[in-house]
Structures are given as C-alpha cells and as structure tokens.
Amino acid sequence: AQSVTQLDSQVPVFEEAPVELRCNYSSSVSVYLFWYVQYPNQGLQLLLKYLSGSTLVKGINGFEAEFNKSQTSFHLRKPSVHISDTAEYFCAVKESRNTPLVFGKGTRLSVIA
Amino acid sequence: DAGVTQSPTHLIKTRGQQVTLRCSPKSGHDTVSWYQQALGQGPQFIFQYYEEEERQRGNFPDRFSGHQFPNYSSELNVNALLLGDSALYLCASTLLGRDTEAFFGQGTRLTVV
Numbered sequence: 129a130q131s132v133t134q135l136d137s138q139v140p141v142f143e144e145a146p147v148e149l150r151c152n153y154s155s156s157v158s159v160y161l162f163w164y165v166q167y168p169n170q171g172l173q174l175l176l177k178y179l180s181g182s183t184l185v186k187g188i189n190g191f192e193a194e195f196n197k198s199q200t201s202f203h204l205r206k207p208s209v210h211i212s213d214t215a216e217y218f219c220a221v222k223e224s225r226n227t228p229l230v231f232g233k234g235t236r237l238s239v240i241a
Numbered sequence: 242d243a244g245v246t247q248s249p250t251h252l253i254k255t256r257g258q259q260v261t262l263r264c265s266p267k268s269g270h271d272t273v274s275w276y277q278q279a280l281g282q283g284p285q286f287i288f289q290y291y292e293e294e295e296r297q298r299g300n301f302p303d304r305f306s307g308h309q310f311p312n313y314s315s316e317l318n319v320n321a322l323l324l325g326d327s328a329l330y331l332c333a334s335t336l337l338g339r340d341t342e343a344f345f346g347q348g349t350r351l352t353v354v
Binding site: 225 | 245276282283284286299331333338342344346347
C-alpha cells in the first residue's frame with residue numbers, strides 16, 4: 129500500500145528566508161506526486177505535480193519540488209518566503225490517473241515577520 | 242467558470258442523526274471523489290463516483306454512502322453519526338483517465354455533538 133510521510137509537522141521560518149518541506153513516499157510502482165496548499169478554512173489548492181519527465185518541477189507562487197526516485201522523496205522548496213505563504217502544505221501520491229490521492233499528515237509552515 | 246462547490250459550508254448534527262453533504266464538480270469534469278479530513282490530519286479517501294456508480298472505496302464503514310446524479314453532481318450521506326465523524330469533508334472533481342489535476346471544493350465542516 130502507498131503511504132506518504134511528511135517529516136516535519138511544523139516549520140517556522142523568517143520572512144524572505146528559504147524553506148524546504150520534506151516528503152517521502154512508499155510505493156512499489158511508479159507514482160504521480162503532488163503538493164497541495166490549504167489556507168485556513170479553505171479547500172486544497174494544487175501547487176505543483178510530477179507526472180513524468182524532468183525531475184525538477186516548478187509550481188505556482190515561486191515553489192518548486194524535486195523528484196528523487198532513489199530516495200523516494202519529493203521535497204518542496206522556495207528560495208524566499210512571504211507572510212502570505214503561511215498555510216498547511218500536503219504532499220500526496222497516486223499510482224495512476226484513476227486511483228485516489230494518498231495524503232501525508234501535512235506540514236504547517238509559519239512565516240515570521 | 243465555477244470551480245467545485247460544496248454545500249453547506251458548516252453543519253452541526255447530534256450523535257445518531259443522519260447527514261447529507263452536496264458537491265457540484267468543476268465544469269467539464271465527470272468524476273467526483275470525497276475525502277474526510279480530521280483535525281490536524283491529511284485528507285483520507287472515502288469513495289469515488291463515475292457514471293453514477295461507486296468506482297473505488299477507501300477504508301470507511303457502510304454508514305458512509307454516496308450518489309452521483311446525471312449532471313455529475315454528488316451527495317455524501319453519513320448515517321448513525323458518531324462523534325468521530327466530526328471533520329472537514331472535501332469533494333474533488335477530475336476528468337476520468339486524464340492527467341488533469343483534482344480540483345477541491347472549500348469543504349463542509351461537520352461537527353457532531
């Protein structure tokens with residue numbers, strides 16, 4: 129069965145500093161990988177996705193992630209964070225186009241002024 | 242173009258009651274999935290509907306049931322509510338078999354007292 133581990137439940141970071149949110153997954157087959165952001169009292173918004181091809185994926189709001197098959201990781205990075213990036217971030221995986229998403233428990237990013 | 246809409250946004254029910262949550266998918270999407278997000282957790286897959294039939298189901302009891310209508314909208318029904326059913330219920334829509342992202346609604350916050 130697939131599973132996703134987000135290694136940090138909370139990440140505090142100062143404004144304009146870089147950040148990395150870590151995600152590891154377990155799966156016996158090729159996977160599709162996603163990062164979603166959830167602002168308070170809202171649904172999920174897709175930041176970026178890896179389906180195939182280049183292992184470095186760029187998303188919205190200046191975020192990017194790198195797929196590392198040997199380490200089964202898909203870490204999310206941003207070179208300079210803003211107060212508005214404060215939110216909950218979820219890593220998710222699925223095995224194929226039609227299978228459901230399996231989510232990690234989330235990482236709460238708090239940007240400090 | 243309206244995205245995924247869910248109703249109601251908030252709901253309070255008493256233990257043992259039944260509840261119905263509603264979802265309208267994004268225009269052009271034909272598949273609806275439901276997720277339960279408990280406080281401090283990532284979303285967990287409940288089931289998926291396509292062509293008015295349940296295609297896949299997660300590890301949820303039969304108290305959780307659903308329906309999809311010819312216009313692709315969907316309902317989630319929960320019978321014999323338990324305190325542990327309190328959560329944010331998210332609806333996501335996709336186009337079956339395509340590499341389209343899953344669009345999420347803002348969710349319905351269910352509180353069971």
